[in-house]
Every structure is written in C-alpha cells, then in structure tokens.
C-alpha cells in the first residue's frame with residue numbers, strides 16, 4: 001500500500017559548529033492511509049520537529065518529504081500554503097483557534113479558503129461540531145469554551161476540510177485525563193469509522209494504548225518501531 | 231466576507247488602540263480638510279477678485295501682445311467679431327481696452343502716466359472700475375459741452391499734477407502712425423488712493439483713446455468674463471474657434487498673468503507642505519500601532535498560515551484592517567469637518583484688519599465647501615494607510631509558521 005506521507009532521509013539541524021543540534025537525523029518513514037500512529041520519545045528527541053516537517057511547516061536541512069506523490073520541500077510558500085490547506089489537518093497542543101472567530105467560523109475558515117460553497121460549508125461544519133459533541137455551541141468564541149471544548153473545535157477544524165492526514169502534536173497534554181481520554185476516543189472513532197489517518201507526537205500512555213503503530217525517537221533517530229492490530 | 235469579518239473583529243480587539251489610531255487619523259483628515267477649505271476659499275476669493283479686477287478670464291489680442299504689449303499690436307474690433315465672441319456659450323461680459331503710456335501735464339509739472347481707453351458701459355459691467363471712483367464721477371462716453379473728453383485719473387496723478395475734479399489735463403505721446411499725439415482732457419473723477427494699482431492711470435473713453443493714439447476702430451485687448459475663473463482655459467479654447475484666424479488669439483488669464491498665476495500656485499503648494507508634514511507625522515504614529523498589532527499576533531498569523539492561508543491573503547488582511555481604520559477615520563473626520571468648513575464658508579474668520587485692495591474690501595477669510603475639500607484628504611489618508619500597511623503586511627506574509635507559532 002502506498003504512503004500518505006513519506007519522509008526520505010530527512011534531517012533538521014539547528015545552529016552550527018559547537019552549538020549544532022541535530023533535531024532530526026536521517027529519518028525515513030512512511031505513513032499508510034488509515035494508520036493511527038504515535039511518535040513517542042523523550043523530550044527533545046525530535047517529535048515535534050518531525051511533525052512540522054511532515055506538515056510542511058518548516059523546511060528540512062536535508063532530505064525530502066513526499067505527500068500525494070509530490071516533494072513538498074521544493075514548493076514555494078504559496079504552493080505550500082495551498083497544499084497544507086487541501087491535504088493536511090493540524091491539531092496543536094495549545095489549541096490555537098483563531099480568537100476572533102466563533103467555533104463554527106474557525107471550522108468554516110479553511111473550507112472558505114478551499115472555495116467550498118456556503119450552504120455546504122454550513123452543513124459540514126454543523127455536522128462535524130455535532131460529531132465532536134459541540135452541538136449548540138457553534139456560536140461561541142474560543143474564550144467562551146473550556147480547554148477540552150477548544151481542542152474538540154480544533155479536531156473538528158482539522159477534520160472538516162477533509163485532509164489526507166491529521167498531524168497532532170501532543171493534543172492531550174493540556175487536558176485532564178478524563179477530557180483527554182474522551183477526546184482520544186472521539187479521534188479513534190473518526191479513525192475507525194471514517195478512515196482518517198492520524199499521526200500523534202505524545203508522552204501520553206493513553207494515546208500509545210490506542211495507537212496502531214508506535215514509533216520511538218531518540219536523539220533525532222528512529223530507535224524502534226512496533227505495530228499492532230487495533 | 232470572512233476576511234472583512236476577520237479584519238473588523240481584529241480591529242475591535244484592542245479598542246483603546248483602535249480608538250487612538252482612528253482619532254489620530256481623523257485628526258489628520260480634519261486638519262487637512264479645514265486647511266484646504268480655508269486655503270481654497272481664500273485663493274478662490276483672491277483669484278476671482280483679481281481676474282475680475284485686472285485680466286478678466288480670457289483676453290483676445292494680437293498674437294504675442296500678452297507677452298510683450300506694444301502700441302502697434304492692435305486689432306480691428308468689428309461689430310461682427312464682437313457679436314461672435316459675445317455669443318460663445320459661457321461668455322458673460324466683454325469689454326475692449328486700449329493701453330499705452332503718455333506724459334501728463336498739469337499747470338506747472340509733468341508726470342508719466344499709463345493711459346487706458348475703455349468702453350465705459352461695458353467696462354462697468356465687467357470690472358470693478360466703476361467702484362473705484364473716490365471723487366467726482368464715473369466716465370461718460372460723451373465729451374463735455376466744450377468738446378473735451380472726460381477722464382478719470384489715479385490718485386498719484388492727481389497729487390503730482392495738483393489736479394482736481396473739473397480741471398484740465400494735457401497728455402502728450404506718440405500715435406501709432408508715428409505722429410505726435412497731444413490733447414486736452416477734463417478730469418471727471420479720481421480713482422482710489424495713492425498706493426493703489428491705479429495710482430498712475432488715466433482712463434478715458436475708448437473713442438478718445440483711439441483718436442489720441444491714432445488707432446481708428448482698433449483695440450489692444452478684448453477682455454472677456456466667463457462664469458468662473460477656473461474654466462478660463464476651456465472658454466479660451468471655445469473663443470479661439472470663432473476668431474477669424476490669422477493673427478488673433480484667445481488667452482486664459484493664466485497665460486495673461488503668468489507670473490501672478492505661478493506665484494499663487496507656488497504659494498498654495500507651499501501651504502500644502504505643512505499638510506504633508508502633518509500627514510507624515512500621523513502616519514508614523516499609525517505605522518507604529520499597525521506594526522505593533524502585527525507583531526503581537528505573530529503566533530496567530532503562524533496558525534493562519536499553518537492551516538492554509540496564503541501569504542497574499544495574510545498581506546491583504548493587514549491592508550484591509552488598516553484601510554478599515556482609515557475609512558472609519560475619514561468618516562469621523564468628515565463628520566467633524568463638515569460643520570467647521572460650513573461655518574468657514576458661511577461666516578469666515580474676520581481679518582484683524584480688513585484688507586482694502588483699490589477700494590474693494592476683504593474682511594473675512596472664507597472657507598470652501600467642495601468635493602475636493604472633502605475628497606482630497608480622504609484620498610491622502612487612504613493612500614497613506616495603504617502605504618503604511620505595506621511593511622507590516624509583507625512582514626506578516628513572510629512569517630514561517632513554525633517560528634511564528636513558537637511565540638504563542
């Protein structure tokens with residue numbers, strides 16, 4: 001089966017000379033459709049860096065990142081932003097919703113960039129917000145929602161534009177375990193029922209339990225990998 | 231629509247800062263608009279007065295006369311030509327003039343004078359000449375009982391030659407045919423006060439001047455008044471079309487009084503410089519706040535970019551936000567400027583001392599209400615806002631998402 005995302009010999013170095021940090025060192029990795037993958041490893045091992053490179057938020061020092069059979073490291077800023085818009089969903093540790101937009105508008109925003117007609121946008125947003133358990137809160141602004149609710153909006157925002165893959169950097173780190181667990185169940189559901197591909201970076205055992213594939217990073221290299229039936 | 235909503239909500243986020251920015255831009259608008267209104271109003275008054283008083287709006291002369299007037303460059307003003315010009319659309323009045331110089335003699339002394347031959351009725355309908363009589367009477371076309379033509383003399387002529395109303399003035403000069411011209415005239419009126427532009431004038435009926443200078447049926451200028459001094463160049467063109475070609479031309483006052491026009495224009499532009507300085511200072515302040523608001527939201531822009539907003543769209547968001555501020559500022563500024571400009575236009579500020587130009591009194595600085603006075607500052611503010619947004623906009627567009635989001 002071909003990969004949704006593939007990294008080929010990807011390295012990311014910060015600084016130079018004595019202060020050179022190899023945040024990632026020649027990582028080659030493929031993510032297959034429908035995976036629910038967790039990238040784990042000690043702090044500073046390069047998890048966030050790997051997700052950022054996979055999502056085209058930053059350029060690698062060496063190597064290539066292929067998504068939908070295109071090398072995104074060769075793209076211009078404009079192409080890359082279009083590419084992120086159409087193919088990748090992001091969920092961040094700090095939720096990162098747009099504070100001046102309501103829950104519904106936050107979700108609608110990407111579809112607007114994609115040129116989805118208004119009626120369809122509304123329908124998809126309302127369905128998705130209901131799906132993540134936020135029916136009736138569509139008109140609330142982020143500061144009127146709890147952390148868990150904001151992260152649900154973030155999940156809905158990532159999902160609703162129908163990307164190929166969702167990249168989530170420690171999505172449960174700011175949530176209490178009950179809220180985190182509920183959120184994970186919801187994403188796991190979306191993964192199994194709708195086939196959405198997820199890649200997490202995490203320290204959270206709850207994510208590791210549910211993951212179909214576990215990638216361990218150490219000092220910027222893949223240390224070990226394990227797979228299991230979900 | 232979403233971008234507009236986003237821009238609008240963004241500017242409402244920091245209301246105090248938005249208020250300050252809007253107020254400073256509105257203040258800039260107000261200053262520019264009011265100053266423009268008063269400047270335009272005053273120049274309007276001056277130019278309207280000046281053109282009526284001296285040049286008219288358009289003049290028909292022999293080619294080259296307006297640049298170098300001489301006795302010999304005169305043309306025959308036929309009734310047909312006069313009628314053709316008077317029926318050009320926009321022409322409100324016209325009056326022929328002869329201009330040359332002569333030596334004036336009183337009882338004992340002589341004094342160089344500037345001689346003007348005018349048509350008393352036509353001149354009265356066109357210029358302020360009739361309003362300037364300070365003693366005696368205005369000119370009449372008919373000679374007096376003894377066959378002398380009546381003249382009006384400038385105050386300085388009266389003083390130098392010790393002449394008063396009713397006394398005799400002798401003029402000596404050269405006729406256009408080279409002959410010696412001399413004749414006797416009866417002083418009928420005195421013009422203005424010493425120091426006025428007319429102080430050395432001797433004004434006589436056109437026929438008398440034609441006889442004196444030996445210019446039968448000829449004149450130097452046909453001075454024409456249109457509806458408005460601003461439209462003089464267009465009126466000149468239209469009049470030019472009815473001239474019998476050859477050696478006559480129609481010149482707008484801007485050409486006739488080229489130096490005066492250039493001085494006024496330079497003066498006006500000089501006044502604009504202070505305005506641009508004000509606008510520039512306002513801009514620096516606004517640039518500072520816009521930059522600050524962009525800097526503060528670096529992380530947020532990183533997120534917008536991460537989820538697929540293109541650099542161009544981010545740039546437009548910043549431009550839109552700044553333009554929105556500018557539009558609000560212009561509306562606010564316009565709202566305040568409206569009654570102020572209206573007051574200046576209707577009421578005006580009284581001059582410390584009324585200005586008396588040859589007997590015509592200016593007592594007030596006046597404003598002007600026009601699309602220009604309100605539209606131009608708006609244009610300046612909007613263009614300035616767009617320029618201001620350029621740098622912060624480019625900055626936002628260039629943000630690298632990861633770096634930006636690290637600031638969150």
Ligand SMILES: Nc1ncnc2c1ncn2[C@@H]1O[C@H](COP(=O)(O)OP(=O)(O)OP(=O)(O)O)[C@@H](O)[C@H]1O
Pocket residue numbers: 014015021022023041042043044045046047048049050201
């Ligand atoms: N902008 C940067 N400049 C310099 N070094 C950086 C930068 N970003 C990351 N690093 C370094 O790269 C390495 C990998 O960082 P990364 O954030 O990927 O780790 P992580 O596995 O996500 O850690 P954590 O679990 O704490 O989030 C670290 O040693 C970090 O110090």
Ligand SMILES: [Mg+2]
Pocket residue numbers: 047048049169201
């Ligand atoms: Mg990390």
